[in-house]
Amino acid sequence: MPACRMCKQNYPQSQFITGNGPRYQVCARCGIEHGLADPEETPQYFTDDVVNARLSLYTRRHLPWFAVFIGWMLYLSIGRGIELWSGLFFGVLALSTLVVPILHFLGTPRFLAQLSRITP
Known part of the structure; x- marks a missing residue:
């Protein structure tokens, strides 16, 4: 290159x-x-509007992965010591760990359509 x-x-x-x-x-x-x-x-x-739209699109696509990762880091560092909330926190994290990849792959056609619409 x-x-x-x-x-x-x-x-x-x-x-x-x-x-x-x-x-x-x-x-x-x-x-x-x-x-x-x-x-x-x-x-x-790429104008600044196109760059901002693409950045926003990629952020919305990958934000759930980042949230699950941060959630697991918080749970492993400080979340296990809380009596009632650790079980609820673990349940939400386990459910989101299973749901986020499914939603990510099901949203691929919509993401590609939006990306092709804003790309010059």
Whole structure:
């Protein structure tokens, strides 16, 4: 993968603007920020709205996994010592550990549809 001359990041070839001279090996974002290309010339350019929408979509998809992981860490560190609540906490964690993977895989088509809708 080539690296951008300006930001030194590695991107696939489709993320680079075409041209020689100052436009050579410059990614779309750096090209637009430095005035080397127009946003109309770079259809692969992600605007800030698209980046925020994609980040929100990925966050909503992976947040249940993170919550289950944090829940197990809390249960193993401080949750076992509480009399009544440890049993309830364990039950909720066990149920969510079984349900989250199922919901994750059942939500894959919806996630891919939303991702294709917001991706330029």
